Amino acid sequence: xxxxxxxxxxSMLRGDLRIDNDRSRGISASAHVDPVYGQLIADQTVQxxxxxxxxxxxxxxxxxxxxxxxxxxxxxxxxxxxxxxxNYHGTIRVAEAAKKAGAHLIFPSTPxxxxxxAPDGIPIRGWVRYKxxxxxxxxxxxxxEYLTDNYPADRLTILRLGxxxxxxxxxxxxxxxxxxCKQAVEGKPLTVWRTALAQTRPYLYIGDLVDTINRVAxxxxxxxxxxxxxGASVGDIVETIQERIPQVQVDYVDSPSAxxxxxxxxxxxxRHFGLDKHWTRTAVLRKGIGEVL
Numbered sequence: 394x395x396x397x398x399x400x401x402x403x404s405m406l407r408g409d410l411r412i413d414n415d416r417s418r419g420i421s422a423s424a425h426v427d428p429v430y431g432q433l434i435a436d437q438t439v440q441x442x443x444x445x446x447x448x449x450x451x452x453x454x455x456x457x458x459x460x461x462x463x464x465x466x467x468x469x470x471x472x473x474x475x476x477x478x479x480n481y482h483g484t485i486r487v488a489e490a491a492k493k494a495g496a497h498l499i500f501p502s503t504p505x506x507x508x509x510x511a512p513d514g515i516p517i518r519g520w521v522r523y524k525x526x527x528x529x530x531x532x533x534x535x536x537x538e539y540l541t542d543n544y545p546a547d548r549l550t551i552l553r554l555g556x557x558x559x560x561x562x563x564x565x566x567x568x569x570x571x572x573x574c575k576q577a578v579e580g581k582p583l584t585v586w587r588t589a590l591a592q593t594r595p596y597l598y599i600g601d602l603v604d605t606i607n608r609v610a611x612x613x614x615x616x617x618x619x620x621x622x623x624g625a626s627v628g629d630i631v632e633t634i635q636e637r638i639p640q641v642q643v644d645y646v647d648s649p650s651a652x653x654x655x656x657x658x659x660x661x662x663x664r665h666f667g668l669d670k671h672w673t674r675t676a677v678l679r680k681g682i683g684e685v686l
Contacts, residue, residue: 555595
């Protein structure tokens with residue numbers, strides 16, 4: 394079963410779900426997508442329903458992938474209660490239903506965010522609890538801590554994701570890669586914080602994420618895993634876009650970056666369990682950006 398089936402990752406995962414079930418179930422809180430996604434899911438023998446209308450009952454499902462969430466970091470400052478309600482209390486509701494059904498719960502979370510100044514190049518480990526800097530991050534942190542404390546550990550997988558990029562039917566334009574791609578396609582200058590140009594951050598190609606979720610669902614591997622395809626700077630993203638659209642201009646803005654530190658995610662645990670077995674190995678940033686453009 395997939396919550397958030399009409400969203401960025403869910404809309405991609407439902408078309409490539411490899412778990413051995415007679416049927417799968419897609420759940421969305423967005424009724425307005427029914428005419429489009431309801432039909433698409435029906436074509437793939439995936440049952441479609443809404444949070445608001447249907448009681449959550451995962452009886453008979455081997456795994457629940459909880460993707461439903463509000464994810465706009467900037468918006469979360471204006472709507473902290475809404476983000477807490479959806480991302481924290483919504484997770485509790487899904488967890489209770491999944492626990493009752495005896496299902497394996499897969500929960501994508503956010504990576505630890507680094508504050509202050511420290512030597513660059515230090516990977517961030519995926520098993521350390523942390524404090525979110527934004528209402529969005531904090532709502533995911535709170536949800537993760539609830540699951541860690543209340544869900545059976547042998548049936549819980551937490552995936553701490555780098556910034557997801559690449560095309561999907563439910564693609565949004567909230568993150569830096571997709572925002573810059575949208576500006577380029579619209580013929581607008583790319584708006585880049587000058588202080589962030591060289592900072593390296595973790596990015597995750599959506600195809601790699603879908604493969605990892607499938608492998609976790611198939612193998613029932615519990616634990617906390619960092620998930621990152623590549624480290625890249627905003628400068629790398631701009632250069633990759635300019636390879637496709639050479640005439641695009643860049644507007645540098647002197648706003649201070651909220652985080653002055655480059656960082657990567659420590660993904661050794663992920664590789665140890667073979668959860669990256671079928672990943673895109675070369676030019677992954679170019680591949681994902683090319684799909685969006």
